[in-house]
Amino acid sequence: MNRRKFIKSTCLTCATSVGALWLLQACKSTKHVTNFQYNQNKITIQKSEFVTIKNDKTIQRKFIIVKPENLPFPIAIYKLNDNDYKASLLQCSHQGCELSPYETTMVCPCHGAEFNAKGEVTQGPAETGLKTFTTTYDNDNIYIQL
């Protein structure tokens, strides 16, 4: 095998591995919640939507997705800890593409910008954070003010 073939096959293997890892991570953790209330520009979601049971184990999701009909993009709600939730519109602040959420980041498929769970830019070309919403909670529910 010559040098060029070696580099080509190595890069292809690496890219395939990274792609498969991202795909597995997305499949594992993404939950689109349809069981929510939308009333007077306020979304109400049960906290239990963050919990899933798999093989008799209770697993806490890092984030969930909701998509109210009147918004052009979904909202990702990240559970930062038991007392802190952050809701961000999944619209890239660079040129408006829809972001793909993962466990700790939101990634733009258009030009590669990345945002953390708080909606802050961690990688350009985006220069500003995402649109976020005031989020409150009580014992049972999370409330997002649009």
Ligand code: FES
């Ligand atoms: S639109 Fe998201 S990085 Fe350009």
